[in-house]
Amino acid sequence: MSDNGKPVVEFTDVSKKLGGRQILDKLSFEVAKGETFVIIGYSGSGKSVSLRHMVGLMQPDDGSIRIDGDEITTMSRKELELMRRKFGVLFQSGALIAWLTLFENVELPLVEHTRMSRKKRAEVVQKKLELVNLWDDRDKFPAEISGGMKKRGGLARALALDPGLVLYDEPSSGLDPVIAYEVDKLINGLRDDHGMTQIVVTHDMESAFTIASRIGVFYHGEMIQVGTPDEIRASQIPEVQHFITGGREGQVSMRSDAAIARGVPPGLNSRRDVSPTTGNEQDAGYVLLSEEEVAASATRESSDETSSLEPEESQHENP
Amino acid sequence: MKLSNNAVLNAVKGAGNTLVLLLEALGHITQVWHRRRSILNQMHVIGTQSLPITCFFMLLIGMVFALQTGIEFARFGQTNLVGLVIVSAMVRELGPWMTAFVLIARVGSSMAAEIGSMKVAEEIDALEVMSINPASFVVMPRVVGYALMGPALTVVGTLIGIFGGGIVANMQLGVQWSDYFRFAERGAEALDIYWGLLKSLVFSVTAAAVACSNGMRTTGGAVGVGRASRNTVVISLTLVVFFNYLLTSFYRVVKMFVSGVL
Incomplete structure (x- = not known):
């Protein structure tokens, strides 16, 4: 825990059974303000499911999930919608809307949730797209760009509203090492320059050690170890x-x-x-x-x- | 688990989901202006792009219908009456539901596949976490676009069908154009036209809701998208013929009431 006060995200004894299998098993962890918390673990160990719980796309069978101190498991749809504006989410495939151009995709949250003028929106979109190096491709549709570009576009969209909390589902999967490193640098920049709280689900160890303030190791629905990158490197736990x-x-x-x-x-x-x-x-x-x-x-x-x-x-x- | 494999239960669940989604989408109807671009785009895909195939279908149906009825009327020397039968059948039945069939095959299936692909590519989830309600962003423009263009295509298709019947009546059955239209005018009164449009509206909203609902419930990758598309066609067609029967029964009662029989 860093010393920034109350945790931004707080999981307490969260359990979830899916298709007869215990995917999350009394999962508990906290993420402090301003840190990059990296969740690693085998495929299918429940990492992405925990992320889906965090944004309210799934409801736990049991346990409590707090975001900024507010319990989200009992929120109404309206309350959830308001709460979700606090975060940006980067999905595994980027999840850009197919019939909108890159520009329109990044502009979408601004159109929906702000009263910005067209000109102001364009400025924000340009800033975000330049951040991920995609400004020149702004008029392309998602089907016309590579997987890595889609992912970077998704990141630009996730950052459009300058959220305090950004969640990443496998940010470096499917990217070439150079771009993956760029994304890592971007994540570090967001933490250092903007103080963003970030939660990253990944199984790319190199990336995890580069970006993490702390790492939580997932194993069959539980966090078997949480620690700084150095602590994880020195771990005695065989898994x-x-x-x-x-x-x-x-x-x-x-x-x-x-x-x-x-x-x-x-x-x-x-x-x-x-x-x-x-x-x-x-x-x-x-x-x-x-x-x-x-x-x-x-x-x-x-x-x-x-x-x-x-x-x-x-x-x-x-x- | 066993219970949920029950086909009846699934059908009820599907119907419930579809109805809830439709009502939710209609609840966002106030955002029509905000989503005008999306709605216009849907109107183009559903309406303009379907116009050629709809016209071709209706033309041929009108022609075949004229030939078939011509055979029977010729037996009684009443070939001139062909126009009357074609118009009443086109306006009341063939126009609305043949257009609905064409649209379900051409638009409904692809609508379900498109939304299904969005679902499996996490785009729907992305909308949710951006606090953009998919019922408003994805479903409402499609339902509105479909509800506007379905009846519009029905009007065009019906006119083309009547025209096709006229061509056959004139060229193959030897009916004068003037005779054809003289009897054609008697084929439909205002109530018939309104009822045909009402049917078309009901079919359109049904088909759009079924397509969106199946798309939104897609699971399991490419196979799931195919399944959503197939289910959409089967369910929409079934509902259209069923609603057609209900609406026609109701029409009969209204017609009797209007003409003073009841």
């Missing part, structure tokens, strides 16, 4: 080591679906229970998964996530 070294150190163990269904906790100290030789890893609550299986399970999770909103689509859970 953390495994993740930040890209699998070269530490151990990976992912709970099998059966174990999750039985509610076996991640249990970081029960590594001795995992015996690849006995063949009863499932009973121990863990299985060693190949990359393909991990990817498949991630896909399954993301479809579970959507299926909860659309229960009729979830037949695949009950084969």
Whole structure:
């Protein structure tokens, strides 16, 4: 916690079950004003779901989420709309509106929420688009630009109203290293020059260490460690080591679906229970998964996530 | 989970979602001026761009209808009456719902796919977090555009259909243009025309609401977008034929009331 007073974002014991799986499990963390809080973790560990809870796109089954001290889980739609104006969100794909040009996309929040004159709006849009180096492409439609440009356009739009809190969902994924580094510099600039509070969900470790004031490591719906980049680097927790070294150190163990269904906790100290030789890893609550299986399970999770909103689509859970 | 697989429950849920979305969109009707650009754009896509195919369809339908009725009337030597039957059928039935069918196939399906793609690309979520209500930004302009252009196309399509019937009557059935129009005038009175427009309005709003609602509920990537598009066509067509029956039944009662039978 930095010493800037009360936290901007405060999760307390937030739980969420989606498609029969516990995605968030009594998740608690705080983000202080002015810091860049980076959430890292395996694909499908619940990082993006926690972000969706933060902006009120999902409601937790249990627990409390406070933004600037206001409980958002009980807010009406109107209150949520007002609260959301405090933040900018950069979605994974940029999420630019397809039928508007880049300029119009960045102008959109200004048109909708301010009484600025056309001229003033154009000035703001120019400033934001120049910040992400896209001013020359302002008249292009999202379909005419690359993925990285879309993402930068999305960032310009997220910053249009000068929000105090910016949330990023995988800001560097799909960007070439040079642009990714530019985005990192931008994030640092926003913190240092504008004092913005920023929450970044990523699995790009290099970027995480570059931008983070603090890092929270997500593992199966829980924050297993929160600390400064140096503390995370020096972590003794095997899952953390495994993740930040890209699998070269530490151990990976992912709970099998059966174990999750039985509610076996991640249990970081029960590594001795995992015996690849006995063949009863499932009973121990863990299985060693190949990359393909991990990817498949991630896909399954993301479809579970959507299926909860659309229960009729979830037949695949009950084969 | 088992219960939610129930087709009836899903249908009720879908209908509820669609109705709520439609009402929400209509609640933002005060923003018509603010969203005028979007509405004009939709009117162009729904109306102007659909005009050629609608005209082609209606022309051919009018022509075929004239041929078919001509065969029967010829048996009684009453071929001159073709105009009367074509006009009453075109104004009351064929005009509104054939236009609705053309629009559902051409516009409804793509509307659902467009909104579905927005949903899976997180664009709808992005609107939500920007505090821009998708019911106002996405749905309302489409419903308004559809509600304006559906009846407009119906008027044009009906006239073209009547004209097509006239061509066949004149060239193949040997009916004089003057005779055709003399009887054509008797084919429809004011109530029939209003009722045809009312039908077209109901069909248009229904189709737009179904398309938007299916689009907004899209899940599961490209497959989901395809499913939303398909469901839109099936559900819209089903509702249109069903509402058509209801409206025609109601029309009969009104007509009887007006003509003093009731």
